[in-house]
Amino acid sequence: MGQPFFLGGQAVVEGVMMRSPHYVAVAVRRENGEVVVRREPVRSLLARYKWLNKPLVRGIFALFEALNLGMRALNFSAEVTMSDAATKTSGKENGSQSGKGRKQRNRSGASSSESTIGGGAIALTMIAAFLLGIGLFVVLPNLGADLIRPLRNKPIQLNLTEGLLRLVIFLVYVSVIGLLKDIRRVFQYHGAEHKVVWTVEQGKPLKVEVARDFPIAHPRCGTSFVFVVLLVSIIVFSFLGWNDDLLYRVASRIALMPVIAGISYEFIKFTASHQSSTVVRVLMGPGLFLQRLTTRPPDDEQIEVAIKAMEAVLNMEEAPAEESVAAVRAEPVPA
Numbered sequence: 001m002g003q004p005f006f007l008g009g010q011a012v013v014e015g016v017m018m019r020s021p022h023y024v025a026v027a028v029r030r031e032n033g034e035v036v037v038r039r040e041p042v043r044s045l046l047a048r049y050k051w052l053n054k055p056l057v058r059g060i061f062a063l064f065e066a067l068n069l070g071m072r073a074l075n076f077s078a079e080v081t082m083s084d085a086a087t088k089t090s091g092k093e094n095g096s097q098s099g100k101g102r103k104q105r106n107r108s109g110a111s112s113s114e115s116t117i118g119g120g121a122i123a124l125t126m127i128a129a130f131l132l133g134i135g136l137f138v139v140l141p142n143l144g145a146d147l148i149r150p151l152r153n154k155p156i157q158l159n160l161t162e163g164l165l166r167l168v169i170f171l172v173y174v175s176v177i178g179l180l181k182d183i184r185r186v187f188q189y190h191g192a193e194h195k196v197v198w199t200v201e202q203g204k205p206l207k208v209e210v211a212r213d214f215p216i217a218h219p220r221c222g223t224s225f226v227f228v229v230l231l232v233s234i235i236v237f238s239f240l241g242w243n244d245d246l247l248y249r250v251a252s253r254i255a256l257m258p259v260i261a262g263i264s265y266e267f268i269k270f271t272a273s274h275q276s277s278t279v280v281r282v283l284m285g286p287g288l289f290l291q292r293l294t295t296r297p298p299d300d301e302q303i304e305v306a307i308k309a310m311e312a313v314l315n316m317e318e319a320p321a322e323e324s325v326a327a328v329r330a331e332p333v334p335a
Contacts, residue, residue, distance in 0.1 A: 013078055020313040024040055227287045
């Protein structure tokens with residue numbers, strides 16, 4: 001395969017996204033059991049513009065790229081599941097029809113299922129998620145710290161309290177959404193993604209029975225990254241003082257997010273490259289423990305979906321450029 005490289009991924013609706021240095025693939029299981037895979041190349045900004053690939057800077061662009069790819073993967077998985085739902089609804093309606101009318105309604109239902117979620121809807125979703133995140137993890141902790149009277153005129157303690165409240169809110173939030181049935185299935189696919197990444201990194205064959213034995217936690221997981229971001233933010237914000245103006249405090253936190261993301265990215269990158277160190281393993285411990293909230297043991301069918309996505313990116317990495325381009329044009333395709 002040539003030079004080794006990092007692999008990553010993300011759970012989506014009834015599926016998994018896998019990313020290699022040059023390609024991304026999303027595998028989704030349909031209601032009829034078929035696994036559909038979409039493949040496409042990745043043109044990373046860090047690869048195209050070497051001057052961006054510098055410590056502390058690269059993490060900001062890597063994060064935005066990951067968010068963009070993640071939203072597109074979620075969009076594709078949502079299209080597939082919505083298509084199945086539309087087909088099922090159409091089928092029920094057609095059950096009351098007969099002959100030619102039934103066939104016409106079937107064709108109509110299949111056509112309507114081809115509709116996609118527009119870019120505007122994706123943008124609105126990202127904006128709504130961003131605003132929710134600001135409200136929960138910036139505004140709410142700030143207001144909570146303000147209410148603690150004994151800490152007034154103690155800026156360091158106020159900032160530390162704000163950071164701890166932010167961490168608690170995050171833990172509660174993840175725990176609560178994990179109670180939802182659909183989110184639990186996403187968390188299972190998250191575990192499947194990790195098992196398959198471990199399988200490849202350990203040089204084992206991509207088979208369900210092999211991947212099944214690997215852990216559901218992984219040191220490069222986004223959950224670990226979020227946890228590091230929360231801890232780094234506590235340290236950084238502790239040096240800001242405590243302004244009485246809530247709007248100023250919120251704005252300063254938002255302005256420093258790229259800096260915190262850059263520092264956190266370097267930490268994750270360092271620990272991923274030094275996993276044999278005892279000190280590094282201790283530092284990774286809290287993030288790995290936190291993944292118990294965002295992952296669940298997957299079943300074999302979910303592992304199979306993750307394997308399909310992984311096979312797609314690995315095959316394209318190994319294929320000649322012209323073959324890879326041809327494969328990308330044939331999307332989506334049944335796995």
